[in-house]
Amino acid sequence: MEKLSEIVNLIKNAKNIALFTHIKPDPDAIGSVWSMYFALKQIKKNVNVFMEETISDFGVLQYENIQHEFDKNKFDLVIALDVANSILLGKYEKDFLNFSNSICIDHHLARQKIGNVEFVANDAASTTEILFDLFNKLEINIDIDKKIVNCIYLGIVGDTGRFMYNNTTSKTFKIAHILTEKGADVHKINLSLSKKLTKNMLKNLRILYNNIDIKDDILFSTIRLKDYKKYKCKSVSTNELIGFLTNVDKINIVIVLIEKEKNIINASLRSSEFFDASFIAKAFGGGGHKLAAGIQNLTGSVKQVKDKIYYFIKENINNIKLVK
Ligand SMILES: [Mn+2]
Structure with missing residues (x-):
C-alpha cells in the first residue's frame, strides 16, 4: 500500500494536526476521529479534534478537548476521516478545502476527492479498519491505550451493523479478533449501539x-x-x-x-x-x-x-x- 506510507510520512513530518469527520457523526466517524486523536497523542503530536456537534460517544470514551473554532495558523496538517463529500464537513468545509497540506482517509464507494493526499479503501468495512493498518505503520502501541482499541472496534461494529452487512470480510473478523484479545469492551460497545427508545x-x-x-x-x-x-x-x-x-x-x-x-x-x-x-x-x-x-x-x-x-x-x- 504505497499511499499509506505517504500518509505515514506526512503525519511523521507534522507537529500540529487538526482532525475532522462528517457531521451527524456515526460510530465510525466517532471511532475514527478519537482513535486517531489518541494514537497521535502517543507519538507526541499536538492534535485537536474539530466537531460541530457530538451526538453520542457510544459509551467508549468521554470526549475531551473538542475544538469549535479552527485557526489555520495553528496547524501544519489537517486530516478528514470517513468523509465522502466536502459538504459533510459542515462549517469546516472551507477551512479544510483551503488548507494545502491535507489528508483524507475513507472507505466510501461514491465519493468526492477532498484531500490533497487521499487514502480510500473501498474494501475496508470501516474507516477505523484502515486506521488499524495505519497505526501499525506508525508504530502505535495500541496495547497501552484501550481507548484506541475501543474506538477502532466501535467503527467496525457500527459500519458492519455488528458484522451483519455484506461489507464484513475475513479481515474485519481478524481485526475484531485482535481487538477483542486486547480487551475491547465488546459487550459495552454493542449495547451502546442498540437503539434507545424514548x-x-x-x-x-x-x-x-x-x-x-x-x-x-x-x-x-x-x-x-x-x-x-x-x-x-x-x-x-x-x-x-x-x-x-x-x-x-x-x-x-x-x-x-x-x-x-x-x-x-x-x-x-x-x-x-x-x-x-x-x-x-x-x-x-x-x-x-x-x-x-x-x-x-x-x-x-x-x-x-x-x-x-x-x-x-x-x-x-x-x-x-x-x-x-
Ligand atoms: Mn464509515
Whole structure:
C-alpha cells in the first residue's frame, strides 16, 4: 500500500494536526476521529479534534478537548476521516478545502476527492479498519491505550451493523479478533449501539401497533391527531418508527400514514427487496429510493388516503413488483 506510507510520512513530518469527520457523526466517524486523536497523542503530536456537534460517544470514551473554532495558523496538517463529500464537513468545509497540506482517509464507494493526499479503501468495512493498518505503520502501541482499541472496534461494529452487512470480510473478523484479545469492551460497545427508545417513541409505537391494518401483503398503520391526545405523547419522525414494522413475514410493503393536520396526511413507505416503494410515492407527488420513500401533504381523511394508495398499488402492481 504505497499511499499509506505517504500518509505515514506526512503525519511523521507534522507537529500540529487538526482532525475532522462528517457531521451527524456515526460510530465510525466517532471511532475514527478519537482513535486517531489518541494514537497521535502517543507519538507526541499536538492534535485537536474539530466537531460541530457530538451526538453520542457510544459509551467508549468521554470526549475531551473538542475544538469549535479552527485557526489555520495553528496547524501544519489537517486530516478528514470517513468523509465522502466536502459538504459533510459542515462549517469546516472551507477551512479544510483551503488548507494545502491535507489528508483524507475513507472507505466510501461514491465519493468526492477532498484531500490533497487521499487514502480510500473501498474494501475496508470501516474507516477505523484502515486506521488499524495505519497505526501499525506508525508504530502505535495500541496495547497501552484501550481507548484506541475501543474506538477502532466501535467503527467496525457500527459500519458492519455488528458484522451483519455484506461489507464484513475475513479481515474485519481478524481485526475484531485482535481487538477483542486486547480487551475491547465488546459487550459495552454493542449495547451502546442498540437503539434507545424514548418513552415518547414507545407511546407512538403503541399507537402504530394498535392501528395495524394488513391488506394482502401490504401493512398499513396510522397515527391520527386524536391519538396523540389519547396517549399523551408528541409526534416523532416516522423514520424513527417505521423500522419496527418492517421484517414482518409475508409483508412486502409497509405504509405509515401520519395525520399532520385535519385532512393533511404524510406517508412513509418501505418495501421488501423486490418491490419499488418509490414508484408508489412518485405517483402521489412524493419521492425517495426503491426500498424507502415518502409522500408529503396528501389530502383527505386517513381512510380515504389509505384506500387511494391501496387501490393504486393493486392497479399498478406490475410496475411496483420488480421481479415478475
Ligand atoms: Mn464509515
